[in-house]
Amino acid sequence: MPEDSVIEVKSLEKNYGSLKAVAGISFEVRPGEVFSMLGPNGAGKTTTIEILEGLRERDGGEVKVLGLDPWKHGYELHRKLGVIAQGFRFFDYTTPKEAVEYYASLFNVKVDADAILKRVLMDDVSGKWYKDLSGGQKQKYGLALSLVNDPELVFLDEPTTGLDPAARRAVWEVIRQLKKEGRTVLLTTHYLQEAEELADRVAIMNFGKIITMGTPEEIIVNHTTGEKLVVKGGQELAAYLREAGLKVDIWKDEIEIGIGQKHDVVTAMEAIDRSGFEWSDLRTRRETLEDIFIRLVGRTEETGERVTA
Amino acid sequence: MISTRRIWADLKVTSRGFIRSRIGLFFSLIFPVILILLFGAIFAGTSGATSAYVQNLDGTPLSAQFITSLNSTKALTLTPVPATEDLSQYLLSHSSSDGIIVPQGFQAMYLAGEPINVTVYGNPASSASAIVSGVTQEVVNAYNLGRANTTEVIGVQSLTIKSNPKYIDFLIPGLIGFSVLTAPMFATVNITSEYKRDKLFKQLSLTPLTKGEWLFSKILWYWFVTVISFILMCAVGIYLFGADITLTAAIIPFLLVGPVLFVSLGMLVGTVSNSPESAAVVGNLITFPMMFLAGTFFPVATMPHYLQMIAHFLPLYYVIDGLNNVMTYNNLSAALIDLGVLLVISAITFALAVYFFKWRED
Numbered sequence: 196m197p198e199d200s201v202i203e204v205k206s207l208e209k210n211y212g213s214l215k216a217v218a219g220i221s222f223e224v225r226p227g228e229v230f231s232m233l234g235p236n237g238a239g240k241t242t243t244i245e246i247l248e249g250l251r252e253r254d255g256g257e258v259k260v261l262g263l264d265p266w267k268h269g270y271e272l273h274r275k276l277g278v279i280a281q282g283f284r285f286f287d288y289t290t291p292k293e294a295v296e297y298y299a300s301l302f303n304v305k306v307d308a309d310a311i312l313k314r315v316l317m318d319d320v321s322g323k324w325y326k327d328l329s330g331g332q333k334q335k336y337g338l339a340l341s342l343v344n345d346p347e348l349v350f351l352d353e354p355t356t357g358l359d360p361a362a363r364r365a366v367w368e369v370i371r372q373l374k375k376e377g378r379t380v381l382l383t384t385h386y387l388q389e390a391e392e393l394a395d396r397v398a399i400m401n402f403g404k405i406i407t408m409g410t411p412e413e414i415i416v417n418h419t420t421g422e423k424l425v426v427k428g429g430q431e432l433a434a435y436l437r438e439a440g441l442k443v444d445i446w447k448d449e450i451e452i453g454i455g456q457k458h459d460v461v462t463a464m465e466a467i468d469r470s471g472f473e474w475s476d477l478r479t480r481r482e483t484l485e486d487i488f489i490r491l492v493g494r495t496e497e498t499g500e501r502v503t504a
Numbered sequence: 505m506i507s508t509r510r511i512w513a514d515l516k517v518t519s520r521g522f523i524r525s526r527i528g529l530f531f532s533l534i535f536p537v538i539l540i541l542l543f544g545a546i547f548a549g550t551s552g553a554t555s556a557y558v559q560n561l562d563g564t565p566l567s568a569q570f571i572t573s574l575n576s577t578k579a580l581t582l583t584p585v586p587a588t589e590d591l592s593q594y595l596l597s598h599s600s601s602d603g604i605i606v607p608q609g610f611q612a613m614y615l616a617g618e619p620i621n622v623t624v625y626g627n628p629a630s631s632a633s634a635i636v637s638g639v640t641q642e643v644v645n646a647y648n649l650g651r652a653n654t655t656e657v658i659g660v661q662s663l664t665i666k667s668n669p670k671y672i673d674f675l676i677p678g679l680i681g682f683s684v685l686t687a688p689m690f691a692t693v694n695i696t697s698e699y700k701r702d703k704l705f706k707q708l709s710l711t712p713l714t715k716g717e718w719l720f721s722k723i724l725w726y727w728f729v730t731v732i733s734f735i736l737m738c739a740v741g742i743y744l745f746g747a748d749i750t751l752t753a754a755i756i757p758f759l760l761v762g763p764v765l766f767v768s769l770g771m772l773v774g775t776v777s778n779s780p781e782s783a784a785v786v787g788n789l790i791t792f793p794m795m796f797l798a799g800t801f802f803p804v805a806t807m808p809h810y811l812q813m814i815a816h817f818l819p820l821y822y823v824i825d826g827l828n829n830v831m832t833y834n835n836l837s838a839a840l841i842d843l844g845v846l847l848v849i850s851a852i853t854f855a856l857a858v859y860f861f862k863w864r865e866d
Contacts, residue, residue, distance in 0.1 A: 285707070
């Protein structure tokens, strides 16, 4: 393992009774990178993060965070970490400004509470009690608290879940800013686009194991089945193309034709023309991280339901 | 290393939540005052005098003197009823059971040495009726002895431990105990189970705040609430109801140990319960019987023997009994025994709460 890693994980294991929540995973996170963990519910992401944060004891393997064993040296480590836990909650009758000041007292740091709240776009609700805030504002409340101690490493466990698109992009900006400042970020997210937009490297987890890891580009290149030809058309056209020996998927009124070799494009276009059915909007599409994720994991992150691709 | 800065910061957040939620404020400080006003008003003046109605059907100097004799015992407060009324109907219409009739011919028969009965109405199930009947019997005996021109050889001297003990003198220590129990217990059962559900302990464990500092800030806060409640209760008791209680430094240990015990017990219940709902049920199952059986509203000595036995197993009993020993009886050696028992129970409960309370892996 590289010596300059911020996080080093080797053969990490955690069991809950007979369930292997984390089954011997290994990875490392480098200084200043945004590392994202993706996986369906129950894949083992939160258990892994909580072990890295020092909140759970591991059953096997080695873990070092900022050079420390998180379970044995959690107290020392927590001074250097910023954390927003999944489903963040706080005291009902505390305002964001009071909460930032409370954390500043606990960490014994001097902060400009207004500046921190402005950074996460909360300056307009700094005097409202936690219980009166919207879901998105509560998430930003947690994000503000994770920045109070000027952390070297920030754990963000689904920080944008429940946020409207504008608020989500605002949080993305904060994460980009953290990266610019040289901080390391470990991010789990439900949104594959978020990982693609923000992460330097991604690990996809399923059933407690990392099934692939690398930059989003590397994962796409390594797992793609090639580009796709997309055309608008009906079920009859899709059936005709299948009969012509092409690999076809249909989603609403869009037909996706797999392009394994260059010649497939010619074959597909000739078949479309020959079919006599209505068609329009012909274009090509590159596979996204979401396509790869669905193929590898077999279900969507948002619903946990299996999908047939 | 314990940090006073962190304890102070947590204390500020706790106090703000307590005051802003208003529910805690109401049940910790206002509700006990309402109880003392209510019970104080209901039992005001119950220093020994029992009310009864009296009807003089004779209207002679001797019958009037007999009624004066009944009044002079100071055990009865008598209200005259006109001779034209039917006393039994009069009592029913006034929702009372207790009345005395001095019959027509009372003086004539007494002087003639002929038997005549004074009638006493009462309810066999009522202790007040027993008092009316007993006092009347005593006065009748005195008149009989007087007529026989003999004197009593053996008498009974009735004394009270204080010049004028009142129900309120027992109620104040009871309600202070009530505050010592309910405010910390309900709040920590609630806080501990809800924080566990909402993973707030995990959130806090990611800061330098330690489990011990968090716990100490809660104890500090409930010491403060208990002292405020104590001052309110004593002020209302003394200034509104004329309570005669002793205020000495010996009260302080009970006000310190009590909240530690019930914060720990609340934390223990909240920690071992699966959800805030089950924690609330368990908390109520412990709190309510303790509230009624440990002498909060009535002295334990007035309860049946088996309930007195049960009371001795309730931690609150030792808070209230100790406060009674200090404030009502000024019996410091008995209070010291209560304090000793309380310290042992508190130490065990505190140790169990700390053992089961997980700051990290919940």
